[in-house]
Amino acid sequence: AEMVLARDVVGFETRGPVRAVRFADESSIAARTVLVASGVSYRLLDAPGLGELAGRGVYYGASASEARSCEGDDVYVVGAANSAGQAVLNIARYARRVVMLVRSDALDKAMSKYLVERIGATDNVEVRLHSEVVAGRGTDHLEGLTVLDHTTATKDDVSANWLFAFIGATPRTDWLGDDVVRDERGFVITGPDVLLRKECGSRWPLTRAPFALETSVPGVFAAGDVRLDSMKRVASAVGEGAMSVYLVHRYLATI
Template sequence: MPKPVLLTVDDDPQVLRAVERDLRERYRQDYRVMRAASGAEGLETLQELAARGVPVALILSDHRMPEMDGVEFLKASLPLFPEAKRALLTAYADTSAAIRAINQVGVDRYLLKPWDPPEDGLYPALDELLAEWRLTYRPAFEGVRILGSRWSPRAYELREFLARNHVPYQWLDIESEADDPDLKRLRAVVDAGAELPLVELPGGAQLPAPTPADLSEHVGLQTRAEQEFYDLLIVGGGPAGLAAAVYGASEGLRTLLVEREAPGGQAGLSSRIENYLGFSTGISGSRLAQEAVIQARRFGVEIVTQAVTALRADGPYRVLELADGSSVSGHAVILATGVQWRALDVPGLAPLQGAGVYYGAGTTEALACKDEDVYIVGGANSAGQAAMNFARHARQVMLLVRGASLATSMSQYLIEQIEQTPNIRVELNSSVVGVHGTERLDAIDVHCSISGQTQTLEATSLFIFIGAEPGTDWLSGTLERDGRGFILSGPDLMHGGKRPKGWPLDRDPGLLETSLPGVFAVGDVRRGSVKRVASGVGEGSVAISFVHQYLARV
């Protein structure tokens, strides 16, 4: 496969040469740098690259160009390479136009001229864009292959598992008519009796219908702790858990993080988080999770992919029981298990989960929905972010909102972006009351609370974002929880000024501490938490100071 292309476009020959020079200096090992002297020439170049199947990673365009300015050019390039990252090179006087381009056209970043030295003004921004592009780029493949049906719940589960763990894989749809030699070869294995979905590992080994747990060790994920005892055990690898891991390990605590599925939690499924401090053009949840995992491992955090089934006290120690029958002990525990999407209570919907009905952002499904109509249920930020992501691929995105306004539950910046996206349609006062389909979703019934009418719409993809609930049943009888299952901590444990029943210490529970001393709850799983990525990160980092205080007393 040819190297991915970095294309720079500018009508000023001197600036064009300077940009090309700096790009080659930094990126020539991994990318091919090309240039064009106008928007029209740039489009011709992109058309040629698309016809030859050459990937384009980044398009960097000057703003002020005759005939076609930079914003118009970047917008025109979208159909040719929708996954390429786009940056606008502009003067300080044009920053308002650049910001409009980010909001209206989907430009990923704007850079100011002059950018010297490039180590400060150019490379950091481009490094970040290219790292994010590589997360979704699928080069000529030498990794895991999955053969299955798009409508298979097990195949969807495997794809989502690998994507969220940043394991590169190639998806082969058994119903595809593509003339692909790998598709034909693996079809023959299925015809000979292998069960779908069929997974082929690097090196050629094949796994018929594996579970994510079966696949974990084969793709390099650690499933067992290396030690029996740690200073700090963290359950859950969302933003709160990862923050706790980074701060704990950086302050000298031997730290183990146990995550059931994949680091990032619900935030890791977000296509774009645009209001997280420090990222002016936003950051994908996947990229944020990946960077946090790298940071945690750099400080020595051990990360294990396992489900935790029980928590218990053993004298001064705290013990986690794991799904494989093993256990691990530590001085202190931080629970950062987050929340799970609440199920939509519609008859017949559960059997279609993974076969047209999905909870969460469906990171692996966006490309599969190209030129289709997509329905999204929900009116909060997660639903809005998903709508913006799917709008890049789908023919139309229908946002079904039970309330009378988006303003009560969605950030204003997202509302404005949705209003400016022509293929997103918002239906207020609307809810899904029925689904149709046997092996896959065929149609949905949508009820309008204003008119009282229900209409049946053809649908193949329904994504649900209707709030969340904690999955804390495994803590029943161990920790105090509220009626919805959220963990009580700190002042919430004090009933009429009295300490929780069975509390053994001569002090009140600390802030974020649960009804079991030395066990702390952070992030969305804790009652009263603010459901934001930044607040989860804050709680995870602050909890480490309480862990130190606890360890100093025991």
Template sequence: GASDGLTTVAVDAVATGGQAGTSSRIENYLGFPSGISGGELIERAVIQAHKFGARLMVPAQVSGLTPQDDEYIVTFTDGSRARAGAVVLASGVWYRRLEVPGIDRLEGISVYYAATVHEASLCQADPVAVVGGGNSAGQAALFLATHASRVRLLVRGGDLNADMSRYLVDQVERHPKIEVLLHTEVRGVSGEEKLESLMVEDNASSERRELRAAALFVFIGARPRTEWLRGVLALDEKGFVLTGAEAQAAADATRWASLGRGPLLLETTLPGVFAAGDVRSGSVKRVASATGEGAMAIRLVHEHRGKTGNLVRSAGP
């Protein structure tokens, strides 16, 4: 947005970069053939955003979005407000927590929802477990295998190919330190000051067994950060933001009549409010896709507003 001449403010409630920033290694992003950590990628992105004059507000949490004339008032939890000619929603998702008795007291100590260098350094030479069957779980398992003595990948389903990219499946299955346990779910955790072992169950046979683990890394999906948007614009049944043709089917026709058009490709049921990345219904949950959608959204902002205007990107929310 800033590089395209828009006055741009990016808002994040916790830290810049969202889910991508917590990824241990991203290997399928164009231009980084040997891969790059999410932290390094986001660090470069921040430098680039500052270079073009974008203002990054962290931490700042958005609590409301109100149409006013042909613009929008973005309200923050501290009571402050910002006026914007267009808004791009890129608020991503929340990580789903593993619902296991007693796990709460170990979260942040030896139960984690991200696998970065910091967490990996805490479990060197120890066996660890990763829960999940998607790309994030596969990336985490490969990264942790360079630090831990053994990595067990616990997958609820019966096919690693169901939700994981083929290139990751190949690497995971070939790695000598990674053991894939299909049809496996965590039923209990043991350990006083830190995790010592897991009780897992084969959901096909109901057989239970104990696995030694010094740390547990959980990647079991996420839900969209859209609670603050309910009643403001249209969401799908899971809470993801509707855009394009889906938004048009749910839009208030009277709101769009004066524009003589319906929602653009990434536009929501509110004119001038766009969605990009994981928060958008039907999006491909990949860093490259989210980046591409962000660039597309800026092009559509110009189409909506002309070549001048203000942009607030809400991320975090």
């Protein structure tokens, strides 16, 4: 086995049975199969002062350990989809108060009803609609935020040591070019979906059905966050990686 470290893949191409990845210097590695596991980039808040505090009070996504670090503090959460709702309920178990900043006029626009109800029933969660963070402050760690209320057009400077943002993720799939079909957000379509999703049309070229995790290009597999409908968890990404080894062997036996 050979490992290539610290180099960005910038392109992908198929040449007959060859599946090749390309680097910025135009060199490439040719193989019979490729596993795409390039993950996602979390969308960042576009407000002055927050960029330099990422990882120091400002977090994109949250794990259980980060929620515990906020014990007894006030926590601000940006986002209004299910990931934000689940995080709010988790953080509320430890924080003194959780303030949800929601740009729209209602919480139930992008969040499941059961989460909206549970948030409504949690005493230490406050939901601020029509609100967004427009600035952050702090030297070594987040110390304060400026929150804009669109209803009153007023800005509020608040003390805050913790800000968690759940504003979406973009798959790192630009390098894949046109052959490997993705959905409208860029997530790689795999397995039975290759035959079912409209984006794939009649691209699948073989008489056999695609293997699980196989993309619209036979012999190219996708695992982890980059895959459409993946669970966005470490355990599932690792599991899919392990599963793809078996699937690669199955594919190699067919060519």
